[in-house]
Amino acid sequence: MPLIKxxxxxxxIYDVLIIGGGxxxxxxxxxxSKYRLTIALLEKEIELAFGVSKSNSGIIHPGTQNxxxxxxxxxxxxxxxLIRKIAKxxxxxxxxxxxxxxxxxxxxxxxxxxxxxxxKRFGIAKMKIVDRAWLSKNEPNLSPxxxxxxxxxxxxxxxxxxxxxxxAENAAKNGVEIFTDNKVLxxxxxxxxxxxxxxxxxxxxxxxxxxxxxxxxxxxxxxxxVGVDDFTITPRKGQEFLLDKKxxxxxxxxxxxxxxKESKGVLVIKTSDGNPMVGPTAQSVNDKEDRATDEEGLNxxxxxxxxxxxxxxxxxxxxxxxxxxxxxxxxxxIRHEPKVPGFINVxxxxxxxxxxxxxIALMVVxxxxxxxxxxxxxxxxxxxxxxxxxxxxxxxxxxxxLIKEDERYGDIVCRCEMxxxxxxxxxxxxxxxxxxxxxxxxxxxxxxxxxGFCTTRILKILSEKMKVPVTALTKRGRxxxxxxxxxxx
Amino acid sequence: xIKRDLIVVGGGPAGMAAALSAHEHGVKDILLxxxxxxxxxxxxxxIHPGFGLTYFKEILTGPEYADRFIKKITAVKxxxxxxxxxxTQLTGKKVLTSLSPGRMDEIKAKAIIMATGCRxxxxxxxxxxxTRPAGIFSAGLAQKLxxxxxxxxxxxxxxxxxxxxxxxxxxxxxxEGAHVKAVIEIQKVSKGLxxxxxxxxxxxxIPLYLSHKIIKIHGKDRVEKVDVARVDENxxxxxGSQFEIACDTxxxxxxxxxxxxxxxxxxxxxxxKTNTPVSDKVNQTSIDGLFVCGNAYQIYDLADxxxxxxxxxxxxxAEYIRGKL
Numbered sequence: 001m002p003l004i005k006x007x008x009x010x011x012x013i014y015d016v017l018i019i020g021g022g023x024x025x026x027x028x029x030x031x032x033s034k035y036r037l038t039i040a041l042l043e044k045e046i047e048l049a050f051g052v053s054k055s056n057s058g059i060i061h062p063g064t065q066n067x068x069x070x071x072x073x074x075x076x077x078x079x080x081x082l083i084r085k086i087a088k089x090x091x092x093x094x095x096x097x098x099x100x101x102x103x104x105x106x107x108x109x110x111x112x113x114x115x116x117x118x119x120k121r122f123g124i125a126k127m128k129i130v131d132r133a134w135l136s137k138n139e140p141n142l143s144p145x146x147x148x149x150x151x152x153x154x155x156x157x158x159x160x161x162x163x164x165x166x167x168a169e170n171a172a173k174n175g176v177e178i179f180t181d182n183k184v185l186x187x188x189x190x191x192x193x194x195x196x197x198x199x200x201x202x203x204x205x206x207x208x209x210x211x212x213x214x215x216x217x218x219x220x221x222x223x224x225x226v227g228v229d230d231f232t233i234t235p236r237k238g239q240e241f242l243l244d245k246k247x248x249x250x251x252x253x254x255x256x257x258x259x260x261k262e263s264k265g266v267l268v269i270k271t272s273d274g275n276p277m278v279g280p281t282a283q284s285v286n287d288k289e290d291r292a293t294d295e296e297g298l299n300x301x302x303x304x305x306x307x308x309x310x311x312x313x314x315x316x317x318x319x320x321x322x323x324x325x326x327x328x329x330x331x332x333x334i335r336h337e338p339k340v341p342g343f344i345n346v347x348x349x350x351x352x353x354x355x356x357x358x359x360i361a362l363m364v365v366x367x368x369x370x371x372x373x374x375x376x377x378x379x380x381x382x383x384x385x386x387x388x389x390x391x392x393x394x395x396x397x398x399x400x401x402l403i404k405e406d407e408r409y410g411d412i413v414c415r416c417e418m419x420x421x422x423x424x425x426x427x428x429x430x431x432x433x434x435x436x437x438x439x440x441x442x443x444x445x446x447x448x449x450x451x452g453f454c455t456t457r458i459l460k461i462l463s464e465k466m467k468v469p470v471t472a473l474t475k476r477g478r479x480x481x482x483x484x485x486x487x488x489x
Numbered sequence: 490x491i492k493r494d495l496i497v498v499g500g501g502p503a504g505m506a507a508a509l510s511a512h513e514h515g516v517k518d519i520l521l522x523x524x525x526x527x528x529x530x531x532x533x534x535x536i537h538p539g540f541g542l543t544y545f546k547e548i549l550t551g552p553e554y555a556d557r558f559i560k561k562i563t564a565v566k567x568x569x570x571x572x573x574x575x576x577t578q579l580t581g582k583k584v585l586t587s588l589s590p591g592r593m594d595e596i597k598a599k600a601i602i603m604a605t606g607c608r609x610x611x612x613x614x615x616x617x618x619x620t621r622p623a624g625i626f627s628a629g630l631a632q633k634l635x636x637x638x639x640x641x642x643x644x645x646x647x648x649x650x651x652x653x654x655x656x657x658x659x660x661x662x663x664x665e666g667a668h669v670k671a672v673i674e675i676q677k678v679s680k681g682l683x684x685x686x687x688x689x690x691x692x693x694x695i696p697l698y699l700s701h702k703i704i705k706i707h708g709k710d711r712v713e714k715v716d717v718a719r720v721d722e723n724x725x726x727x728x729g730s731q732f733e734i735a736c737d738t739x740x741x742x743x744x745x746x747x748x749x750x751x752x753x754x755x756x757x758x759x760x761x762k763t764n765t766p767v768s769d770k771v772n773q774t775s776i777d778g779l780f781v782c783g784n785a786y787q788i789y790d791l792a793d794x795x796x797x798x799x800x801x802x803x804x805x806x807a808e809y810i811r812g813k814l
Contacts, residue, residue, distance in 0.1 A: 246750070289709055294618045315761070319613050321621060396586075400593045407591030412575040415524065420588075435623075448750075450611040452627040456638055470640060475623035479710035482623050483640040484737065487665055 012177075013195050014040045015373065017208035019184055019222055021048035023056070023160060023357045024349050025214035026167040031361035032368075033174035036376045040206055041168070041176055042199070044183035044218075046477025047437045049164035052216040053354070054440060055291075055323020056160035057240065057269050057277065060094065061352040062152045064101070064119040064127070065259050071332045075356035075363065077122045080154055082358035090166040091387025092158060097270050099155035099254040100130070100139065102146045102308055111258050112150040119152070127152050139252055141309050155254055159272040160354055161440040162388070169430060170385045174378075179203070181477065187211065187225040189340055196342055210342045210373055212364060217288045217326045219347035226340045231333055231347060235288050235324035236263075238280025239297035242319040243312070244448055245417070248274040255308050264351065266304035268312070273392075273417075273443055278305045278312060280323070291322045318448045325350035332356070334363055336371045344368070388426065390442070392418040413461070414454040416447025424458060428465045436476040438462070455482075494518035495806055496585065496598040498576050498751070501530020502792050503783020503799040504604030505558035508568050510803025511602070516810055517567045520596070522574045522587060528562065529555035530606060531629065532792065534636045537657055544793040554792060579603075579751040581776055600778040600806040603752055604799060607745040607784040612706075615649065615743040619706030622713075628658045628742035641665055643738025647715050648672045649703055651679035651686070653790065655742030660689035662740075669695045670734050673717055675702045675724055682790070703739070704731060712737050747785045755779065763787075772802040778809050 016032055018025045021043030029041045045051060060083055066073030087094035103109045109129070116127050130151045135142050172178055181203065188198035199206045215222040220233040243250070255268035263282040271277050281297045298320065305312050328348025337343045344367055346360060353360075369375050391399060391409060403410040408422035419442045427441040435451075438444055438458055445451035445458065459482065463470045474480045495516050497508045500523030508521045527533060532540070535551025542548060545557070562568055571589065578586040584597045609627040624643055626634070628650070631642045646662050648655050651674040659669045672690060677700055679686050690697050704716040704726060719730035747765050749757075758767045758775040765787060766774040772782050782802035783795040808814040 246753070292618065292620045292705065292707075294705075295616065298616065298618075317613065318611070399588075403588065403591060403593050410588045410592055411573065411590045412524070412577075412588055415575065418577060448611075449608040450613060450627070452609050452611070452630050455630055456633055459638075470638070474710075476710075480623035481711060483634060484643050485641045487635055487639045487641055 012038065012207075014038050014206060014208040016210045016212060016368070017042065017197065017199060017206055018212045018214055020051075020214035020216055020219075021045070021164075021168065021178065021180065022051050022053040022214065022216050023049065023164040023167070023354055024216075024346055024360055025212075026164050026171060027357035027361040028212060028214060028346070028364050029171035029176045029178075030167045030174070031358070031365055033171045033176050034377060034381045036378050039176045040208070041171070041178045042182045042184060042201060042206070043178070043180045046181050046433055046474070047431065048168050048178070048180065049161045049440065050436070050476060052324060052326055053160050053164050055238065055240065055321060056354050057267070057280065058157050058160045058271050058354070059254060059269060060156040060158055061355045062099070062119070062124050062154040063122050063352070063355075064115055064124060064150075064152055065264055066352070068118060068121045070330070071334060072352060072356065073122055075332065075359040076352040077124065078359035079352070079356040080156075082362075083158070083355065086167075086358055087158065089383045090170055090385045092163055092166050093272050093393070094156055094158045095272065096154065096156040097253055098151060098153040099256055100135075100149040100151055101256040101258060102142070102149045103258070104145055104147060108258055109148050112148065116150055124152065124154065126154065139255075141250060141311055142255070143308055143310050146308065151253075157254070157270050157272050158354070162272075163354070165430065165441060166385055166388075170382070173382050173385070184215075184222060184225070187222075189226055210344065210368060212344045212346060214346045214349070216349070217324055219326065219345065220328070223345055223347065226337070226343050228337050228339060228343070228345065231328045233288075233326045233328050233348065235285050235290070236327045236350070237283045237285045237290065237322050237324055239293045239301065239320065239322045240277050240279035241298060241301055241317045243276045243278070243316040244318050245274045247276050247316050250276045250312070251309060257304065257308065266301050268305050268309050275318070278302070285324070288324065291324065293320050293322050297322070319446065319450065332360070334360060334367070336367050341371065388430075388441075389423065391420050391423060392443070413457050414442070414444035414447065416449050417443040419444040421461065424461050425465060428462060433466065434474050434476050434480075435459075435462075435482060490584070491594055491596040493520045493596055493598045494810055495520070495600050495602065496596060497521045497602045497604055498585070499523065499530065499604035499606060499783075499785075500525070500528040500570065500572070501604065501606050501783065502532055502555065502558065502795045503606065503785070504530075504602070505555075505562055506796045506799035507602045507604055507782050507803040507806070509558065509561055509565070510800040511807045512565055512567055512803075514804050514807030516807045519568045520598075521562070521568055521570045522576060523570065523572050524575050526573055528559045528570065528572070534629075534633045536636050537661070540792050542793065543791065544796050551792070576751060579755040581756040583776075583778060599810050600780065602780045602782060602802050602806050603749070603785055604783045605748040605751065605785045607747045607788060609741070610743040610746055612739075612741045615741060617649070617703050617706060620708055622706070622708035622711050624708065624712035624738045625706065626738070626740055628654045628740045631658055631740050632661065635661060635665060641667065642740075643667060645670060645736040646738045646740060647703070647734055647736045648740045648742060650674065650742035650744070651681055651697060652742055652744065653681040653685050655740070656681045656685040656689040658740055658742065659695050660693055663693045663695065667738075669693070670736055671695075671717070672697045673701050673703055674699050675720060676700070702726070706739060712739055715739060745784065745788045747788065749781065749785055752779065752781060771798065772805055778806075780806050
């Protein structure tokens with residue numbers, strides 16, 4: 001079944017329409033697909049996870065750094081638990097690597113104790129303050145200046161895009177209709193009507209009983225379309241720098257500094273694919289599409305992380321990018337809007353949004369229930385999804401078996417990250433339409449040569465499978481065409 | 490496990506010369522592994538002339554130069570060529586794992602010559618700030634798109650780096666009707682051959698900006714423009730010297746890095762700065778019987794020099810197998 005459908009020209013009336021195909025929208029879609037509802041999900045970009053989710057660090061936070069009583073804290077702790085089950089059901093790699101919040105002096109240690117005390121109120125288990133001897137043994141590359149750390153074992157890592165794609169794929173399998181390249185332009189609210197919402201997009205018009213606004217950076221603009229304008233989303237930029245896979249064992253845990261008021265600080269991150277990552281910065285910006293990196297960001301990040309792990313070297317950086325956190329005040333905004341019955345805002349979902357996503361989805365189900373949406377569980381819900389194969393994660397025996405089963409696994413397209421033709425074709429079958437879509441799903445083009453060697457082959461495979469000329473292919477949709485024509489003869 | 494006398498990894502100019510030389514020096518069992526579906530490596534996309542001047546005393550194009558070796562290799566029965574074969578692992582005991590469509594093999598060799606070539610430094614490694622739109626290519630990728638795939642990467646082009654690859658691509662893009670607006674070089678002089686500066690830039694009226702660098706790339710979907718500035722002795726931007734160039738394409742030609750991840754995996758002592766093996770003698774590594782030649786050993790300006798170096802590596806491997814090294 002194709003993940004993404006062409007826009008309908010039918011008269012389907014949806015029970016619930018979700019705006020936004022990031023991790024939050026997709027988690028909601030999958031949760032709601034357990035019920036007997038007709039559901040649509042709209043995404044403005046050509047593929048899912050191309051907004052806020054694509055730049056997420058992939059950390060499943062334990063919930064240690066949120067205020068007690070905040071929605072963020074509550075949903076983060078709950079999400080951390082829920083994600084384990086979801087990862088199993090959907091075949092997503094989740095690794096509980098644990099985190100260390102590090103202290104450089106006695107004053108810092110006092111601060112760690114405060115964090116630990118606060119975190120205990122949330123019910124976060126098995127934390128302990130570890131000493132220098134423990135650190136020397138378990139985290140040898142850590143700076144000798146670090147005297148102690150708060151060890152929180154329940155922190156983990158996951159691929160943020162695969163989580164989004166896999167949630168969406170499972171939602172689609174259970175009947176959710178996903179439409180990409182559908183930017184919402186206008187929402188008509190018909191007072192006291194059975195079906196109050198008429199949503200016009202760049203492609204079509206959709207009608208729905210309920211609307212869930214999970215539009216990330218643009219949630220304020222979507223909300224304004226129905227007349228709720230009491231919040232604004234301010235993008236806060238985070239620049240991240242990815243290191244070569246050769247440095248996979250740089251650290252064994254996620255390494256955090258003591259948090260500041262603004263953010264959790266600049267971290268040394270382990271990622272689900274092995275490449276360590278350092279960052280992010282935290283800068284408020286005005287432009288919701290300003291994803292530029294700068295020299296200053298790089299220098300800031302390097303100086304912060306070298307203090308914690310001195311052996312980090314600028315030469316090991318193979319990629320960098322910037323993401324934007326959708327900030328709407330201190331906490332998440334998740335609520336039904338009584339002024340517009342049937343309209344639910346899920347806005348300001350910045351960190352720890354990825355962790356919280358499954359818990360947010362449950363909260364949205366409750367909100368729907370309390371506001372007149374009839375929820376009846378389906379008799380059959382297909383909760384499982386066949387795990388995606390990644391050759392670079394397979395051991396020798398499995399690799400041999402895979403290649404025997406399908407010879408395309410032995411045909412390597414991306415040499416730096418070892419991605420086979422079969423994986424590229426699978427990615428396209430699962431909804432990839434662009435070079436970035438292939439990259440996020442498979443890691444092809446994301447390694448040290450940055451697509452220098454494999455881009456032409458990927459373009460050809462995309463062109464063959466999608467039956468479009470290479471000149472029509474894009475990096476990430478819209479005007480991002482890869483080549484500008486054919487050569488003169 | 491398959492056992493062979495000599496395995497050569499890489500079927501470009503280095504690997505072909507090394508395999509032929511080893512054979513001439515008496516090795517009778519040679520396996521040549523090549524990732525691509527053809528022999529020749531990067532020479533296949535270098536359709537400009539300038540190859541063979543020192544080795545053949547003739548002016549050849551890249552494919553012509555490669556073809557001379559391909560013909561020889563095909564004629565030698567003792568050299569088995571395995572195309573579409575990708576080496577995933579190499580151990581210190583000279584056992585390598587290779588994948589090809591439908592196959593995975595483990596092969597142990599008496600000697601191994603790594604002729605794995607090099608990759609291009611990326612925009613990321615050159616630390617060029619800005620956005621990440623479509624339209625940013627390494628020069629080699631752009632060359633492959635044009636010369637092999639028949640596609641035009643862009644129309645309004647700025648090139649970073651005036652090494653030979655950057656210069657040759659400036660001319661290539663111009664010949665295809667693109668408007669090459671600038672070649673930006675951070676150094677005071679071009680690193681390329683003088684003949685290339687004349688033939689590739691001057692003859693096409695392409696401006697070369699020496700002591701300049703790109704400060705930022707702009708563009709949301711496709712490249713829209715770049716900010717360029719003059720730099721001082723320390724390559725830092727000189728205040729007030731900044732200007733814009735509107736373009737839809739940026740080609741990066743910022744140097745080459747030897748591809749030596751496999752020997753690093755095998756435990757060879759490496760020079761981290763150059764990504765090459767530390768050794769007392771040309772082509773040798775810290776592991777006995779494991780040789781490196783061509784651009785993987787060091788970056789050469791000319792394919793002819795790669796050939797010369799690789800002939801030596803072939804001879805050394807042959808001597809090693811005979812127990813004479």
